[in-house]
Every structure is written in C-alpha cells, then in structure tokens.
Amino acid sequence: MKAEFTSQDLEAARALGALAFTLSKPPLTERIISEVVPRQVELGVPVSFTYAVLPTKMRQGVDLGFDVFEIATPVRSEEIETIEVVHADGQVQTADFTGVDLTNLPVQDDSGLFAVESVTERHLRVRFPAITESDLAAGRAALLKIRFKCRVLRFGTTFTGTAWNSTTDDLGQRVIGGNAADLGAADDDLIPIGAADPNDLAVRVPLAGGRLMINVAAQPRIFSPNGDGVNDETRIHCDLVRLVDAAPLTVRVFDLAGHLVRTLFAGEQGGGSFSAQWDGTNAVGQQMPPGIYLFRVDLATDAKGEAVVGIVEMVY
Numbered sequence: 001m002k003a004e005f006t007s008q009d010l011e012a013a014r015a016l017g018a019l020a021f022t023l024s025k026p027p028l029t030e031r032i033i034s035e036v037v038p039r040q041v042e043l044g045v046p047v048s049f050t051y052a053v054l055p056t057k058m059r060q061g062v063d064l065g066f067d068v069f070e071i072a073t074p075v076r077s078e079e080i081e082t083i084e085v086v087h088a089d090g091q092v093q094t095a096d097f098t099g100v101d102l103t104n105l106p107v108q109d110d111s112g113l114f115a116v117e118s119v120t121e122r123h124l125r126v127r128f129p130a131i132t133e134s135d136l137a138a139g140r141a142a143l144l145k146i147r148f149k150c151r152v153l154r155f156g157t158t159f160t161g162t163a164w165n166s167t168t169d170d171l172g173q174r175v176i177g178g179n180a181a182d183l184g185a186a187d188d189d190l191i192p193i194g195a196a197d198p199n200d201l202a203v204r205v206p207l208a209g210g211r212l213m214i215n216v217a218a219q220p221r222i223f224s225p226n227g228d229g230v231n232d233e234t235r236i237h238c239d240l241v242r243l244v245d246a247a248p249l250t251v252r253v254f255d256l257a258g259h260l261v262r263t264l265f266a267g268e269q270g271g272g273s274f275s276a277q278w279d280g281t282n283a284v285g286q287q288m289p290p291g292i293y294l295f296r297v298d299l300a301t302d303a304k305g306e307a308v309v310g311i312v313e314m315v316y
Contacts, residue, residue: 022171028066028163029055029134034175035200036159038186043205044214044239046078046149051159053144054180055134056194065132068117068164069144070125070172074157075239075273077102077124079149080116088133088140095128121273124148127166136194143181153214153241154271157203177201211306212299215239218312225280225287226316234312235275236264236295243271247301251276253312254294261288264295280314290314 005014033054041047051071058065080102084094095114100107106127108115115127126146134142162172178196179189191197216238223234236251246268253261262283264276278295280288291314298307 026062026064028165028173029063030057030059031055032161032163032173032175033178033180033194033196034161035178035180035183035187035189036203037183039188039200039202040204041152043241044151044153046151048081048147048149049159049203050183051146051148051161052180052183053146053161053163053175054136054178054194055131055142055163056136058132058134058142060133063132064165064168064170065130066163066165066173067130068125068127068166069146070123070162070164071146071148072123072158072160073148073150074122074153074271075151076121077119077148077150080119080124080126081147081149082145083114083126083128083147084145085128085131086143086145087129087131088135088142093129130165141194145181151239151273152203152205153239153273155205155242157205158198158201159203160201175201210242212240212242212301212304213238213297213306213308214241216297216308216310218295218310219275221311222313222315223280224315233277233279235277236297236310236312237273237275238297238308239273240269240271240299243301246270247299249274249300250296250298252296252298253278254296255288256292256294261293278312288314290316 003016033056036049036051053069080097082094082096086092095109097116102119106115106117113129117125117127131142161175164172176196177198177200179191179193218234219237220231220234223231225232249269251265252263255261264278282288293312294309295312296307296309
C-alpha cells in the first residue's frame with residue numbers, strides 16, 4: 001500500500017492513524033480472468049458488449065464460488081440481453097432478458113435461477129446459478145458470459161468486474177483483465193486463454209472529432225405539463241465525452257424572443273450521461289404558456305468552450 005500527503009501549508013504535519021484490512025476467507029476463487037468485446041466502438045453509440053468471466057481454478061473445499069456479478073459501466077446500460085453459464089461439466093444454462101424493462105428491478109427469468117438485480121448510472125448487477133467448480137489446466141473450466149447494451153463516452157473506458165457470493169456478506173472479488181474465451185471475430189486476443197492482459201477490459205473509441213458534447217436533445221421533445229402523469233416534464237439530455245476532470249456546465253431555457261425563462265442547471269459536471277429536468281415553469285415557479293422554446297447547453301473546459309442549442313415544444 002501507499003499513502004500520499006499533499007498540503008499547501010508549509011507548517012502542516014504528517015500523521016496516519018490506525019489502518020484496518022478486511023480479509024475474505026475463504027475466497028470465492030483462486031483467480032478470475034475477464035474480457036469484454038468489442039474493444040473498438042463508436043463514440044456515444046449503443047453497442048452490444050459481451051463480457052466473459054473465467055475462473056481459472058477453484059480449489060475444492062476451499063473456494064466458495066460465486067453467483068452474482070457486477071460490471072462497472074460508463075453510463076447506464078440500456079439493456080441486459082443474455083446471461084449464460086457454462087459449467088465445468090459442460091452443462092449450459094442461459095437466460096434471455098432482451099426487451100425487459102430495467103426501471104423496475106430486480107427481475108427474474110421464468111426459472112428463477114437468473115435475475116437482473118440492479119442497473120444504475122455506473123454499474124449493472126446480475127445473478128445466475130452458482131459457479132462452484134472450474135479448472136482451466138484440467139480442461140474443466142467454467143465460463144460466465146453477460147451480454148448487455150451500453151454506450152462508451154471516453155477512450156480507454158475500462159469495464160471492471162467484481163464477483164460475489166450471495167450466501168455471505170463477505171467481500172467481492174475483483175477480476176483481472178485477460179483472455180477469458182474465444183468470443184468471435186471481435187476478439188483479437190493473441191495470448192492464450194487464461195493469460196492476463198489489462199487491455200482486455202478497456203474499450204477504445206476514435207480520437208478524431210474533438211467534440212465534448214454529443215446526443216444533446218430534449219426527451220421528450222414535445223411535452224404537456226397538465227398533471228395527467230403523461231409527459232408532464234421533459235429532460236434536456238447530453239453525453240459529456242472526453243472529459244478528464246469536471247467542467248462548468250449550464251443548461252438554460254429561452255423563449256423565441258431570446259429571453260431567459262429558467263436556468264435548469266449551473267455547476268460542475270464530470271464525463272458521462274447528464275440530464276436536467278424542466279416542468280414548464282419559469283424561475284419563480286409560474287407556468288409558461290404553450291409554445292416553442294429553445295434550450296441551450298454550455299460546457300466550458302480549460303481547452304475550449306462548446307454550446308448546443310435545441311428546440312422543445314410545450315403543449316396542453
């Protein structure tokens with residue numbers, strides 16, 4: 001471990017208090033290799049990724065195994081498509097969650113053996129039949145494959161993964177990037193299966209273009225704040241890409257004469273998916289008349305500023 005102290009005060013003292021370490025004993029497995037494909041995608045475009053998880057060796061009577069897996073994602077996943085478990089004896093179990101509404105979770109498949117437990121802005125978590133046996137060297141390796149749809153907003157985004165055992169409150173086990181399986185034409189690994197390579201969990205996007213904001217839009221573009229519970233508000237959405245640190249962001253609404261109606265957001269925002277809500281009122285809470293309005297999203301970084309203007313329509 002390493003501790004670093006930083007201060008602008010020349011008279012500041014250094015001190016480190018007690019440290020506590022939590023040890024998982026027994027562990028879930030001796031070692032887990034994982035990879036994601038494809039590893040080259042378009043910026044901000046939904047892509048179906050396959051995430052492969054290979055426990056290279058489980059020690060009988062020692063390792064617990066795992067039945068829950070989490071993947072760190074750059075933005076909220078749009079869909080969990082399939083979960084597949086290939087057990088050490090060759091048995092294959094699969095669940096298809098394609099088209100399932102991810103706003104009301106957890107959700108199970110018909111067998112009750114698989115579930116999508118949670119999907120947030122930065123992770124997804126799924127459950128599956130427990131993997132308790134695996135030995136790559138003996139030719140009896142188990143494999144977990146999770147297929148999900150997500151967008152990438154930055155070069156070198158890393159999809160880290162963590163395995164868990166639902167029967168304990170113990171620690172999760174982080175995976176190691178490497179060649180977990182032969183995943184088809186998009187899998188360009190040259191190293192043997194089971195070998196480590198951290199680049200196998202990183203996804204690249206084209207460096208050309210230089211835009212900082214993409215997918216800027218009002219969702220829905222036409223809304224009706226009449227209290228009927230249907231499209232009562234709109235959200236000004238944008239994807240902030242290529243940001244290293246948080247940067248000042250403002251989201252404002254104007255009428256067609258150019259008068260400021262309301263500032264929906266003004267503050268610093270890091271890279272990722274962002275949205276600001278508008279319920280059709282002005283800065284003092286008065287309902288605005290129906291019509292066409294303009295929204296403007298401004299982002300200022302040390303390198304440059306960028307602005308996008310769009311249209312939103314309010315009807316009754």
